[in-house]
Amino acid sequence: MINTKPLNAMRFRSKIIMTAAFSVLFAAVAGNFFKISVLDNKKYQNMANDQHFGSVSISAHRGSIYDSKGVALAKSATVYKIFIDPQSFKEDLDRLEKLINKRKVDVASGTYTPVLDENGNDKNKLPESIDAFKEEAVDLLSQKLGISKEKVLDAIAQDSRYIVLQEQVEKPVADEIDDFFNEWGFVSVRNEEDTKRYYPQKDLAASVIGFTNGNISYGVESSYNKYLSGVDGRTISAVDSNGNALPYRYSKTFEAKDGDDVYLTIDREIQYILEKNLKKMVDDHSVKNRSCAILMNPKTGAIYGMATYPSFDLNDPFTVSDQSIYDKIFAEKNIVEPTKKDFDDYYTEARERMWKNKCITETYEPGSVYKIITSSAAIEENVIDIENDTFYCEGFKKIEGHKANIDCWKLAPGHGVQKFQEALTNSCNPAFMDIGMKLGKEKFCYYFDAFGFREPTGIDLPVEVKGNNKKLDEMELVDLAVSSFGQCETITPIEMITACCASINGGYLLKPYVVDKVVDSDGNIVLKNERTVRRQVISEDTSAKMRNALYNVVVGNGAGNVNIKGFAIGGKSGTSQRLSETSRYEEIKEQEDAAIQEYGASYVCFTPADDPELILFVLADMPDKEGDLYYGSKCAVPTAREILTEVLPYLGKSPEYNEQELKNLDVKVPLLKGASIDDAVKTLDGMGVKYEKIGNGIEVVDQSPMTGKSIAKDGCVYLYTEKVDPSDTMVMVPYLYGCSPSVANQIINDSGLNYTTKGASIDRDGATVNSQSITEGTLVPRGTTIELEFMVNEISD
Structure with missing residues (x-):
């Protein structure tokens, strides 16, 4: 008999092994199914969706x-x-x-039977x-x-x-x-x-x-x-x-x-005023490296206008429409007669430059406008007595360790002995080198940083760059000297105006902004920008002293500043050598050769002087150097004056005249046409305005100037009591350039015309006519008003 026990045992062991193997396999399958269907359900559902759905x-x-x-x-x-x-x-x-x-x-x-329309054509x-x-x-x-x-x-x-x-x-x-x-x-x-x-x-x-x-x-x-x-x-x-x-x-x-x-925060009308006047400045002074302007609220940091000229069409941003952009590039590359290939090769660079916001993406040497900052720091640190300290200028200054003298813009014999206010009004470089030395390198660098010149302002626009200057461990005495009057450092226009705001608004360095709010489709405000104080740089007391000092700069030097009747304005001009804009820096620095130098002409001003609500900055970068018209006082100041002359009434700012201004105040011509001649004469007598009657009638049938026109207080209104041939009323505009106020007044009166004035006060010594609103030789009706701009023809930084 065969023994089957070993065979049965072997079969039993095989069953156990197979059962165990199938159990393990089943467990693995079940586990994986659980993982796919439960744990990783979302992952595999997405994969399935990707296979079953497409999207656009x-x-x-x-x-x-x-x-x-x-x-x-x-x-x-x-x-x-x-x-x-x-x-x-x-x-x-x-x-x-x-x-x-x-x-x-x-x-x-x-x-097939066609279905015809009314014209006999087959509809189908x-x-x-x-x-x-x-x-x-x-x-x-x-x-x-x-x-x-x-x-x-x-x-x-x-x-x-x-x-x-x-x-x-x-x-x-x-x-x-x-x-x-x-x-x-x-x-x-x-x-x-x-x-x-x-x-x-x-x-x-x-x-x-x-x-x-x-x-x-x-x-x-x-x-x-x-x-x-x-x-x-x-x-x-x-x-x-x-x-x-x-x-x-x-x-x-x-x-x-x-x-x-x-x-x-920008107002379209204000923006237009800025850009229109920048264009005129660029055209009049052949500005090579564009111009810019900023108008803002010095109390909040809100910007009402920020302009760069030349600009570009936002609907066609890839077209470089202004030749001056290319001209600047070709000058840098020493390309005298550019070919089509040159234009093609430098198109991308020209386009990128055109797109840049000059106010925030380009740096420049601030020049004498920086004296506002040096003054603020020195007053805050009590290193000068603004009432009693004196500063001597002989037209240059020798700095220890520097082989060459550093000139004042007013060469020998210079400004002589001056107190602080005179030095600021005269924009005297040697005086500010002395103030810088009193302040010292450590304090100078501290305030350079405190006023925000080595950091972006944080304005809500992209690609803002920051200014720069020698650091404390790099700064030598000559660097301190030239930095004190704004010639060593490079900063952006937005940094400059923001720092000036801190000097006059109580000492608060603000974060500027161009966006007021963001509103969703339901009208909900999702973002609101407001005044943001970065830090307080100087005290309220120092700031008050700076407001007063800058107001007196304008009062004391009306020729080189913005004067508008009825408005108290503080300001400071600047003219800087644009050393950072050329590869020939060392050559220019050593030779002081005006033929190879370029300049930056700038101006900053604010109003009202005692409690500023507006501050304006204007820069012409590299104006034409012919004559002395590249100075800030000659180039940027007239532009700033025109801007404020338009902006102030637009914003509803009412003039408040001082005693001197009231004395020379222009008058508006009232409506006289249609009135009896006796009533018209009575009205003009009451205003203290001269008149001339033309004709023998008893009623005013016409008048010149027309209703609402302004004339000087000693002007004349012409009253016509009979109809006359228009050709009989025409007179010729005389040539008035260079005339003193008294001479201009006499010529105007003799010509049967009227005038109003702008610019320097006609009471200021040396004031002469710099421009007239109607070209000489033009025939105009008798009584027409001509606007005369007066300036004092002396150089001012």
Whole structure:
């Protein structure tokens, strides 16, 4: 008998092993199933969705940018994206081809009866052939979308469900394409709403607003992009088991969330005033390296206007329209006669320079405007007695360890002995070198940093750069000397005006800003910018002394500052050597050769002088050096005067005249036409205004100047009591340039004309006519008012 026990035992062990193996395998499968279906469900669901769904982004409508009054500066218009579903297009073609073939059979067999319209045309007319239709469709898409026929044919041939033919298509074109394909029942060529950015004010505030084009963005468009951009929507379409997209009609669209609107602190009218006057300054003085201006509130940091000229058209930002941009580059590259290749080679660099906001992205030597900062630091540290200390200027100063003398702008014999106010008014370099030495290197560097010149201001615009100067361990006595009057350091215009704000607003260094608020589509304010104090740099007392000192600069040197009747203004001009703008720095520094130097002409002013509400900065970078017109007082000051003359009444600021101004106050001519001659004479006598009667009538039938015109207090109004031939009233405008106030007054009166004045006070010694509003030799009606600008023809820094 065979013993089966060992065999049975072996079989039993095999069963156990197999059972254990299957148990382990089952556990692994069950565990993996649990992991996939429960733990990693979301991951695999997304993978499945990726296989079963496709998606197309829908651009959100970008938020608008408005000025402080709600005027649109940047808008997004609705445009359309034209796309084709190639697979559906083939199906549409097959369907149309069957209709055409059937029609041909019906016509041939005589079973087709056309339905005619009132003009006798077949309402149900079909294309001659499918090839003819396809050719017509391709031609239409090519012409209307501005793309090649090859691109259309290539799109049609794709094995796809969604091909974009063109973006940014205007509505009339999209409608025309829709009408064409709808006529034949095509569902394969469609459009989607999209957005297009445009700028209604074109070049106004271009460097502040910036633009957006693909992944390129500048200005507010860049710094506030997260608010403006909104959230894109998406169209989700299904795909079949082979991964092919189902027809576009089988889709679901998730609408885009439009961007928020941004409101600037900038006022369009003020911005226009700044840019208009910068253009005149650039044209008049042949400024080589652009100009800029900033008008802001020194109490809050809100910017009312920030301009760079020349500017560019935001709707066409890739066109360099101003030759001066290229001229500056060619001068740097020593290219005397540029060729077309030179223009092509330097196009990108010219374009980038054009886009830059000069107020925040370029540095310059501040020159004598920096004396405001040196003065503030010295007064705060009590190193000078502004009432009693004296400073001597012989036209130059010798600095220990430096081989050459450092000149004052007023050469020997210089300014002589001066107290602080005289030194500031005279803008005396040797006096400020003395003040800098009293302050010392350590304190000078401390205040350079404290006033924010070695750090960005934090303005809400992109690509801001920061100023620079020698650090304490690098600074020698000569560096301290020239830094004290603004010639060693390089800073940005926004740093300069922000530091000047701190000097006059109580000592508070503020964060400037150009955006007031951000508002969502429901009108909710999602962001509000307000006054932000970075730190207090000087005391209220020091700040009050600086306001008074700068007011007295204007009073004491009306020729080189902004004087506007009825407004108390403080200010300081500056003229700097632009050593940092040339590779010939050392050559210029050693030779002091005016022929190879360039200059920066600047001016800062504020009003009211005792409690400033406005502060203005103007810079002409590299004006023409002919004569002395490159000085800040000759170049930047007249521009600042024109800006404030327009801005102050626009903002509703009322003049408050002092005793001297009241004495020489212009008068407005009242309405006299239609009144009796006796009443007219009585009115003018009451105003203390001279008059001349012309004719023997008893009623005023005409008058000159007209109602509302201003004339000097000793001017004359001409009253016509009889109709006269207009040619008999004409007189010729005389040449008045260089005339003193008394001589100009005599000539004007003898000519039968009137005048008003601006610029330097006519009571100031040496004041003469610098310009007249009507060209000499012009024939004008008797009594016409000419505006005369008076200046004191002396050089002032």
